Amino acid sequence: QITLKESGPTLVKPTQTLTLTCTFSGFSLSTRGLGVAWIRQPPGKALEWLALIYWDDDKRYSPSLKSRLTITKDTSKNQVVLTMTNMDPEDTATYFCAHTITTDWLGWFAPWGHGTLVTVSS
């Protein structure tokens, strides 16, 4: 059974850097074809894809946020870390990580972690 869990601060100040960790079980990010994505959801709003990292360390970023995002993996710890710099109140959202599989193309997201709410406020 695959599970994922997000962790990190619940409150950050404007201009600070956010670091979120996704700790997963039930799969290894050293397995060909597997990946972990980050998606966020502002309160009452739609989902927004942020970044994705694959087993081979291939990384993809949302172009609109690319300058602020870094995604890394620690295969030995079964963790994926997302950092977002220069946080703004508009970045207030629930941040989810999700498992994905790529065969010959990009893949859907399943399952998802429960998410962690991050509030940006001074």
Next chain:
Amino acid sequence: DFVMTQSPDSLAVSLGERATINCKSSQSILNPSNNKNHLAWYQQKPGQPPKLLIYSASTRESGVPDRFSGSGSGTDFTLTISSLQAEDVALYYCHQYYSTPQTFGQGTKVEIK
């Protein structure tokens, strides 16, 4: 970016009746190399993460009730709940995974009439 537009934004359906949600992509998400539509549907209940219902536009995820079905190709897709149950009250999102950045529709809220 591929813009995904869902309609309607919300709908109210009587228990046991059919609910239909549409999703339109600004560009085709049919992959000519594998003849698959890179479109997924998710269900999100309050306080919960999205749950995958459908992938490749029409393939039901394991464990998803067969009252949920997906159809469409190219740019136009539909999620149908054939007989709405109380537990189906939720937000539903479409998602294209054909192109980076991957994008979602704005969501459709399904309620009981």
